[in-house]
Amino acid sequence: MTNTQETATSIEDKIEEERQQARAVCDISGGNSEACAAAWDAVEELQAAASHKKQEKPKNSLQAYCEANPDADECRIYDGDED
DSSP states (O other), X not given: OOHHHHHHHHHHHHHHHHHHHHHHHHHHXXXXXXXXXXXXXXXXXXXXHHHHHHHSOOXXXXXXXHXXXXXXXXXXXXXXXXX
């Protein structure tokens, strides 16, 4: 399993945990309570984070290398404004 797949799995697991917790909170405090709304807000935030994570493009080998070695010559970014 790749790192991206592991992250997606852990996010999905966390979403499911939050769903179960939200259901429990709503059963105890009522479906119209502030606690119930807050619990479902937490679920929605995790779902949004998972959605954004899926939209990220995977890094190519040069990007991964430069992230690990920012001072390498291959990773220098030159500004065209210099004369």
